[in-house]
Amino acid sequence: MDTGWSRPARLDLGGLAHRVALTAGWTRLVLAWLAGACGALAMPPFGLVPALALALVPAVWLLDGAATGASRTGRRLGTLLAAARIGWAWGFGYGVAGLWWLGAAFLVEADQFAYLLPLGVLGLPAVLGLFFGAGFAAARLVWSRGPARVLALAFGLSLSEWLRGHLFTGFPWNSLGMALGQNLWLMQAASWLGLYGLTVIAVALAAAPATLADAGEGRTRSAPSLGALAALALLAAAGYARVPAAATPDVPGVRLRLVQPAIPQDARFNPRNRDGILSRYLGLSDSAIGPEARGLADVTHLIWPESAFPFLIQRDPRALAEIVAALPPGTHLVTGAARADEPLPGERLRFYNAIMVIGPDGFVGSTYDKVHLVPFGEYLPAPVDEILRALGLKQFVAVPGGFTAGEPGGHLAVPGLPPVAPSICYEAIFPGAVASRRERPGLILNVTNDGWFGDTPGPRQHFAQARLRAVEEGLPLVRAANTGISAIVDPYGRIIGSLPLGTEAVLDGRLPESLGEATIFVRFGDVNFAVLLLMCLSAAVAARLVRLPRHGFGADVEKGTGSG
The missing domain is CATH 3.60.110.10 (Carbon-nitrogen hydrolase)
Known part of the structure; x- marks a missing residue:
């Protein structure tokens, strides 16, 4: 008997992932941009950690489909270029949504700097997007059909985030590891791994739910997500155990x-x-x-x-x-x-x-x-400083010639x-x-x-x-x-x-006292980050070499085009 009620349709993650992977052209780039912009909600002051999953899960699916449309003669290069474009659009969206507030600096002396506002609000995120593009391309280079592709993304993105923090004076603002670096318990892992180690973990955990859309048995699909939740709980428990209940002693007389x-x-x-x-x-x-x-x-x-x-x-x-x-x-x-x-x-x-x-x-x-001076804020970077001054540009801080480092x-x-x-x-x-x-x-x-x-x-x-x-x-x-x-x-x-x-x-x-001993991060620096990065790379390469049976929707979208 028809009662007028119907059971709501079950969310078909496999179908959704398949449609995302098959996007192309501007649709693909816009979707990547929106996913990246969503990821900015995981950063302060919002701190919505699940938003990073909403940003990276579509990224996995988009990379699954990077080989679609690539010609047979230049399939490998075409696939990598497609992955780089996806990554650039993702990073551009992440940068615009997370750094739009830079535009406020151009309005302090609006008569001098307002016309440059688009360079800060759009130009810098566009440049930073190149790092994310390189990270997505590096991930696709060691991509595979199974759950290990999540670790490939963790490798590629974490490496590009480290490079973003070091090349061209560095700008590690809103590095993806900050998604875990705001909660008191979760941030304790930084004493062992540093920000970039947190980045490896954050990307791997946030991207893990992408495998829920894979074909195969339910336990196989859900294992990465359950593992991510267990790892997150373990991280929080270790942090909770590290933070003492008592207040830190004070330095006497200060x-x-x-x-x-x-x-x-x-x-x-x-x-x-x-x-x-x-x-x-x-x-x-x-x-x-x-x-x-x-x-x-x-x-x-x-x-x-x-x-x-x-x-x-x-x-x-x-x-x-x-x-x-x-x-x-x-x-x-x-x-x-x-x-x-x-x-x-x-x-x-x-x-x-x-x-x-x-x-x-x-x-x-x-x-x-x-x-560490701020480029364009405290000085104009050489060797283009003379050219920029000739065009009438100057640094924000009104100091003749800019500051000296x-x-x-x-x-x-x-x-x-x-x-x-x-x-x-x-x-x-x-x-x-x-x-x-x-x-x-x-x-x-x-x-x-x-x-x-x-x-x-x-x-x-x-x-x-x-x-x-x-x-x-x-x-x-x-x-x-x-x-x-x-x-x-x-x-x-x-x-x-x-x-x-x-x-x-x-x-x-x-003034609280410092810890009696240096932290593991102080003693070893980015060594533990490098170990995590190598572990992700090794797992991704091993999965690619093993050539696991096709069981993900990523395999379906690549039929007839090769694995890329």
Whole structure:
């Protein structure tokens, strides 16, 4: 009897995967772009880890069909080029959805930079997409018909992410491993594997559900997904066991105050605001934030963010005198500040984005100059800098000739603090590069100005990546940001205290101790990442050589065209 009700149709994953694999032309590229854009939801501030699966599962299916349409004479090359195009479109979508907020920087001085906005919002993701294209092509080179193709994708994408973080000065922003690098328990694996090791695991786990669409017995299809869930649970359990229930002990005698002035970016570098900005810093620094607080009298170390002044403090005795007068005996100021070196005969004045230490008696003498400068933000890259200047282009920061990079290595010596591993702005996003390996420091100090990007995902992504460095290194993180997020983080990644984005405030806190021993990542660097990468490559190559019986829909779409 017809009751008017019908059973809903069961989702036919095999049919869906088959249709995805058979797409071609612009349809294929648009689908790859949308899948990549979905993957950005796994990044901060959203942190939707399943979104990475929604991005990588279609990527597997699209790569399954990369050989369709390839001519018989150039099938291997045609297949690899098709895979590269799929990867580029996927990476382009991932970049646009994850980095659109870069456009805010072009609107700070809109009269000078707004016309370049498309280069930031679309141009950079398009360039970064080339890395993903290379990763997809490398995966397709060792592609097979069975579950091991998931490991082929983990190999190709993880290798390309490592290259993205190292080539052409490197830009590892939103590396895919950050999908696992936000949860307190899951991020603990970074102390063993680092960000790029997390990337291998994240890609393999997120791509595993693609095999649910394969032909064959249910247990065979579901084994990779069940294995991925088990691995994720094991990772979380290991992280839970690593994080102690008790709070991390504090370094005796250290009382920190982080100042977050929230100065608008369009006012920050205007010399006419000199007196107002300095008064704002000094007023906030000595504010009593509690009934029993005594302002700076309770503080041993005062931290100001990157480029705190619209002038060169080393060449402004009056400003320096005001700062020194405000510091109680025993209190030291650690501040971001531009500085200039006296030029040699015939050379221009060299400017540095620096961190300086100032005590009650003036400059202490310890200075750190930023090593990893932001291309186009702080300098125009050679050898095209002269050409770009001739076309009227200049870096965002209005410094004649741009900043000069400092010399790498060494710690910042601050009286009363353990050796400091300093970093300015996006230097904190580079795994393995925030601390010297020659002498173990006691903390990571990151001063930054994320005011360029307003209330967007950018500053939140920046903080999440800096936080992961604390776990990798086993060091506490002290972070002062102009507009936020300022925070104190212990060596397990636990946030001891923080200030919300966009607020004008100060944060008082103690300095957590570092871990007694260096982490596995500190001792071995990317060796464990390389081992994981080699394991994925070996499994993928072995599966390709074994020539397993055809049991995936990928085999169906390649019938008559070869395996590619």
